[in-house]
Amino acid sequence: MKLKIKNGRLIDPANNIDRNTDLFIADGRVVAIGNAPEGFADSGAMGVIDAGGCVVCPGLVDLSARLREPGYEYKATLESEMAAAAEGGVTSLACPPDTDPPLDEPGLVEMLKHRARLPEFAKVYPVGALTVKLDGKHITEMAELAEAGCVAFSQATVPVLDTQVMLRAMQYAATFDYPVWLSAQDPYLARNGVAHDGEVAARLGLTGIPVAAETTALGTLLLLAQETGVRLHITRISSSAGLDMVRIAREQGISVTCDVAATHLHLSDHDIGFFNPHARLNPPLRSLRDRDALRTGLANGVVDALCSDHTPVDDDGKQMPFDEAEAGATGLELLLPLALKWGNEMKLPLLDTLAKVTSIPARLLGIDGGNLAVGAPADVCIFDPEAEFRVSRENLRSQGKNTPFLGHMLGGRVRYTLIDGVLAHDGSWA
Amino acid sequence: MNTTNPQLNKHGELQHLLTIEGLPRDVITRILDTAAPFTELVHQEEKKLPLLRGKSVFNLFFENSTRTRTTFEIAAKRLSADVINLNINTSSTAKGETLLDTVDNLAAMQADMFVVRHASSGAPFLIAQHLAATKQDHIRVVNAGDGRHAHPTQGLLDMYTIRHYKKDFTKLTVAIVGDILHSRVARSQIHALSTLGVPEIRAIAPKTLIPTAAERMGVKVFHDMREGLKGVDVVMMLRLQNERMLGALLPSPQEYFKNYGLTPEKLALAKPDAIVMHPGPMNRGVEIDSAVADGGQAVILPQVTFGIAVRMAVMSMLAGN
Numbered sequence: 001m002k003l004k005i006k007n008g009r010l011i012d013p014a015n016n017i018d019r020n021t022d023l024f025i026a027d028g029r030v031v032a033i034g035n036a037p038e039g040f041a042d043s044g045a046m047g048v049i050d051a052g053g054c055v056v057c058p059g060l061v062d063l064s065a066r067l068r069e070p071g072y073e074y075k076a077t078l079e080s081e082m083a084a085a086a087e088g089g090v091t092s093l094a095c096p097p098d099t100d101p102p103l104d105e106p107g108l109v110e111m112l113k114h115r116a117r118l119p120e121f122a123k124v125y126p127v128g129a130l131t132v133k134l135d136g137k138h139i140t141e142m143a144e145l146a147e148a149g150c151v152a153f154s155q156a157t158v159p160v161l162d163t164q165v166m167l168r169a170m171q172y173a174a175t176f177d178y179p180v181w182l183s184a185q186d187p188y189l190a191r192n193g194v195a196h197d198g199e200v201a202a203r204l205g206l207t208g209i210p211v212a213a214e215t216t217a218l219g220t221l222l223l224l225a226q227e228t229g230v231r232l233h234i235t236r237i238s239s240s241a242g243l244d245m246v247r248i249a250r251e252q253g254i255s256v257t258c259d260v261a262a263t264h265l266h267l268s269d270h271d272i273g274f275f276n277p278h279a280r281l282n283p284p285l286r287s288l289r290d291r292d293a294l295r296t297g298l299a300n301g302v303v304d305a306l307c308s309d310h311t312p313v314d315d316d317g318k319q320m321p322f323d324e325a326e327a328g329a330t331g332l333e334l335l336l337p338l339a340l341k342w343g344n345e346m347k348l349p350l351l352d353t354l355a356k357v358t359s360i361p362a363r364l365l366g367i368d369g370g371n372l373a374v375g376a377p378a379d380v381c382i383f384d385p386e387a388e389f390r391v392s393r394e395n396l397r398s399q400g401k402n403t404p405f406l407g408h409m410l411g412g413r414v415r416y417t418l419i420d421g422v423l424a425h426d427g428s429w430a
Numbered sequence: 431m432n433t434t435n436p437q438l439n440k441h442g443e444l445q446h447l448l449t450i451e452g453l454p455r456d457v458i459t460r461i462l463d464t465a466a467p468f469t470e471l472v473h474q475e476e477k478k479l480p481l482l483r484g485k486s487v488f489n490l491f492f493e494n495s496t497r498t499r500t501t502f503e504i505a506a507k508r509l510s511a512d513v514i515n516l517n518i519n520t521s522s523t524a525k526g527e528t529l530l531d532t533v534d535n536l537a538a539m540q541a542d543m544f545v546v547r548h549a550s551s552g553a554p555f556l557i558a559q560h561l562a563a564t565k566q567d568h569i570r571v572v573n574a575g576d577g578r579h580a581h582p583t584q585g586l587l588d589m590y591t592i593r594h595y596k597k598d599f600t601k602l603t604v605a606i607v608g609d610i611l612h613s614r615v616a617r618s619q620i621h622a623l624s625t626l627g628v629p630e631i632r633a634i635a636p637k638t639l640i641p642t643a644a645e646r647m648g649v650k651v652f653h654d655m656r657e658g659l660k661g662v663d664v665v666m667m668l669r670l671q672n673e674r675m676l677g678a679l680l681p682s683p684q685e686y687f688k689n690y691g692l693t694p695e696k697l698a699l700a701k702p703d704a705i706v707m708h709p710g711p712m713n714r715g716v717e718i719d720s721a722v723a724d725g726g727q728a729v730i731l732p733q734v735t736f737g738i739a740v741r742m743a744v745m746s747m748l749a750g751n
Contacts, residue, residue, distance in 0.1 A: 197642045198642060198643050199642075199646040199647075202641035202643050202646070203451070203617070204552065205551040205579030205614060206578075207578075274434075274552070274555050275551070275552030319528070320528070320529065320556070321529065321548065321550030321551070321552050321577075322550070322552045323550050323552075323577070
């Protein structure tokens with residue numbers, strides 16, 4: 001199958017391309033930019049997509065999307081969440097290991113990859129469990145898991161209390177140069193906490209999670225990373241102080257990267273309003289000052305990548321008093337609009353904005369993707385940057401309708417999503 | 431959604447009573463004014479008024495509280511309402527029924543008012559928002575204490591008490607002493623006092639019992655009780671829960687009493703005509719010395735009496751009187 005995408009504005013951050021030009025695809029790969037390769041139109045059927053008025057960019061690479069399989073199919077299924085990914089222009093995603101059972105055995109990873117193998121499904125990159133059952137005690141068979149398809153190892157948001165186990169796990173991962181992805185939150189300082197420990201929590205009578213929960217945990221992780229030389233990636237950094245620590249660690253030569261969730265770029269603890277359970281997130285939404293530091297940090301590269309931290313939760317899990325509600329927000333379909341909103345507000349070139357959700361996360365995952373160079377997989381997102389839409393339960397494809405952005409107007413609508421040249425989403429009617 | 435307070439309708443009228451925060455001064459004043467004649471009722475032969483006749487008030491207590499439940503029950507009965515008491519501690523939730531399922535079931539029994547006590551901050555908001563979303567918001571919600579968040583009728587009865595003894599709020603210095611971090615009463619008192627124009631509100635407690643960013647709520651924080659009590663007109667004591675007394679928050683009740691217990695000697699630092707309040711039940715010898723609790727400056731029992739009148743006022747206003 002051959003495809004010509006014409007009249008679009010091609011933006012490929014990995015190759016520093018931003019110009020109006022055509023893209024040619026054959027056999028699932030990019031074959032040319034600008035002019036058709038010789039003989040392209042001569043034989044076989046050729047599809048044409050008119051991308052007039054649209055941006056043509058690499059499919060988005062999301063560093064954290066919970067698909068809820070196995071174990072939590074009542075919250076979401078692979079089918080529902082893959083539809084959401086396609087709707088959102090996401091063509092590759094990493095899924096954290098906090099499924100039930102956790103992704104701690106090669107068989108589970110193989111099953112997930114097998115279930116996700118359909119051509120119109122985004123490419124799934126499982127992040128394996130760092131410890132068996134995420135128990136924080138026994139390290140997993142990382143080499144076996146890597147062979148089964150795991151791209152990194154993580155505890156999701158489950159802490160490892162025993163620092164010696166953490167040291168050993170990092171040493172073992174470093175032996176094979178596997179990246180370790182960890183969230184930084186001290187479970188004792190965060191005990192019973194449901195919101196940033198600040199003015200809003202004080203006013204609403206919610207148990208606070210102090211910034212020190214992030215910084216003390218981060219201090220331990222950074223020092224152990226320095227000790228072991230492991231490639232450490234901090235997931236969902238949330239505070240200005242935490243960001244400073246990552247910056248300083250990097251200046252000292254520690255191998256550390258980090259990401260931020262799209263919700264945290266736009267919202268603060270003030271968005272809890274009158275106990276809106278959709279604003280119950282983990283880590284918590286922090287102060288406006290923290291939010292501003294995350295926005296600047298992502299722009300200047302201290303924060304490497306932006307992810308959705310997609311966490312579909314069923315209504316029963318959210319229609320509860322704030323402190324009993326399950327944490328998390330659905331996000332696959334909002335990653336691009338929220339990235340664009342941030343980039344616009346920061347007055348960044350579109351190319352720089354898109355790098356945070358394409359080329360950079362692809363590099364962190366170590367995958368062949370996130371760019372549109374000749375020979376690259378034809379994972380493409382074609383979106384209309386001017387089209388606005390209102391976020392509503394009805395127009396979310398994800399089974400999770402839980403987002404603090406319900407009712408918000410956002411710009412940037414995906415018209416087409418291609419995965420290895422296969423049309424996964426056709427929103428051209430919209 | 432969740433960005434506007436559901437307790438006021440678009441005309442600014444009281445729909446539910448969920449928190450004192452954001453209540454306009456004139457609404458608070460109207461509640462206190464409405465309560466005033468109800469305090470006289472107790473001296474009459476016939477203590478009942480027909481203002482809630484035919485209405486069903488459901489006391490939904492998801493957390494135990496005999497005292498608060500009883501005062502609401504008395505208030506509703508004096509207004510001639512039918513009162514149904516439900517202690518839902520864990521009985522329903524243990525069976526897997528969600529909070530909102532419980533609410534829908536009781537709404538189907540033609541409730542007119544829910545008086546809600548819940549261990550989670552914000553639970554009455556969830557109920558009010560749910561009633562609005564399901565077009566059942568003819569049912570009124572009164573927050574009878576939610577987690578650490580608010581206890582608005584307690585805050586209002588405290589204001590009634592202060593007004594009774596001190597008349598003018600705008601010249602007062604008020605000290606709130608004790609476990610402010612975990613206290614819904616303190617939060618409601620702080621909002622009420624600042625809305626009514628009290629120029630100086632002091633919070634006195636060790637650092638473990640003061641919320642982060644307490645100053646942002648408009649209070650002046652003191653860790654030295656003697657310093658904090660100097661020249662105050664009103665001392666509002668808070669109850670220290672048993673489970674806080676031993677552990678990482680406080681070393682022992684004895685040490686707490688030594689530093690933060692209200693004794694006659696410490697009270698002498700306040701103005702000579704200062705009043706002493708307590709929401710009850712008191713821990714004598716922990717937060718308050720018996721000599722003070724039973725002394726001439728204590729207005730703790732009048733608080734209880736005024737509490738019934740204030741709750742009558744709230745319920746009758748919500749019922750549209």
